[in-house]
Amino acid sequence: MSHNETEALLARWVRPEIRRLSAYHVADAEGLVKLDAMENPYHWPESLREEWLRLLGEAEINRYPHPQAPAVKEALRHAMGIPAQLPLVLGNGSDELIQMIAMTVGGAERTILSVEPSFVMYRMIATFLGMRYHGVPLKADFSLDLSALLAAVEQEQPAVIFLAYPNNPTGNLFAEEALLQVIEAAPGLVVIDEAYAPFTDVSFLPRLGQYDNLLVMRTVSKMGLAGLRLGLLAGPAPWLDEIEKTRLPYNINVLTQISAAFALRHQQVFDRQTREIRVEREALLAQLMRLDGVEALPSQANFILLRLTAGGATTVFERLRERGVLVKNLHGAHPLLAECLRVTVGTPEENAAFLAAFSASLDAR
């Protein structure tokens, strides 16, 4: 078959909105200090690793995994303080949960609404499923533009609203009072995405049950288990029963089930690590705030958003990489992110390496 024939086939059959997409880009971090993806930089203590490997050695990988993963749910409830009467739906990362929610309420005339800039998967998944997407711009200080948001909710009648709390890539928390107004005004679901819960003290989990359209989504990725791919959705049973129907039967594999249940039994290890990351975040922020030509934003997550007031984010991003440090370049992702970089908080050594490389890159600009 010739190249042209293949092209003709694709043009005929691949959905136009998929043809227009570019695949989610993950930068090559080989040999670099990796501060681009909000990963926890710490390993487990040696004794834990040995115990974990022993458990994995007994895994029955010839069998399908338990379809409900009850041990994982139990461990998540315990670790995150989720009441026993609230049901959970598990996803292969919270990315998959976003997809399951969208499949549950989807359709060509249905709208997913969020704010911008925020987590890009809300828009991408709307596109995958042929749904409409509406993004309401945040204010210049990245707070919610509540009147614009409420007007958009009224106008667009979204099937689901996703709000990241704290927000990615800005790191701030939206005002709780404003979010409650959105939940009350929404004609459909509101999902509070608490991916960064380990790095803040606030949560909408205690509000579950007060509203019949409120769901809270969490993940184990940012606390230190990104490799497992495990997210959870909590909320009123009637909604979760419907969303559960869209879950592929064995989406949480055997190795993930064993590893997550084991890791969460040692929650205090992760609590120590995330506390350490919070302390490091404040230290890094203080040092970044002292630099000229850079605006460093306070953060309730495990990353810091930087705006290079004097311009040249892309130049500095490249210089950083030449000096062996990978961060995320957000310039071009959204008008409000012009000249912005996002750096994940790493170990004290990684942060020091980043700071040194960053100062040098700024000076060389």
Ligand SMILES: *Cc1c(COP(=O)(O)O)cnc(C)c1O
């Ligand atoms: C990282 C992130 C996620 C994705 O989490 P996974 O569980 O790893 O899929 C979801 N929401 C936000 C806001 C994130 O930043």
